[in-house]
Amino acid sequence: MAESVSKVQVKVTVQGKGEMLVDFFRHLSPVTINILMRQMPIHGRVTMMGDSGFSVLSQLTTGVEKSRSSFSRGDVAFLSFNGSICLFLKESKTPRPMNSLGKISFGIELLDKVRTGDVITFSSN
Numbered sequence: 001m002a003e004s005v006s007k008v009q010v011k012v013t014v015q016g017k018g019e020m021l022v023d024f025f026r027h028l029s030p031v032t033i034n035i036l037m038r039q040m041p042i043h044g045r046v047t048m049m050g051d052s053g054f055s056v057l058s059q060l061t062t063g064v065e066k067s068r069s070s071f072s073r074g075d076v077a078f079l080s081f082n083g084s085i086c087l088f089l090k091e092s093k094t095p096r097p098m099n100s101l102g103k104i105s106f107g108i109e110l111l112d113k114v115r116t117g118d119v120i121t122f123s124s125n
Helices: 030-039 108-113
Strands: 007-014 018-025 042-049 053-057 067-071 075-079 084-088 092-106 119-124
Touching: 007 092, 018 030, 018 108, 030 092, 042 084, 084 092, 092 108
Parallel strands: none
Antiparallel strands: 007 018, 007 119, 018 092, 042 053, 042 119, 053 084, 067 092, 075 084, 075 092
């Protein structure tokens, strides 16, 4: 899919399990998304966030922008507290505000197969 000014497609690969496509929307967190795109590919291991989702450390340092704390299945957000990219498995309220990045547009069923320790790569599509 072609990249637009406001939407950027990112490929998320779970090693040995499959791929998802995520649409990042620049208007949600423009600074965070620009920094993430410059650092790609980003590799990391999954850490589960209870049963609500999982996170991957990105080594990115940026502040909170347009943050929120309510998310739905398939949402992708950035936790500036520790530099994690978070993907949500279900409707969730987070204890810390997060920068919303976008939503999974393809392969959402892969979310249910991800486990702690899986290796994930975020790359420009």
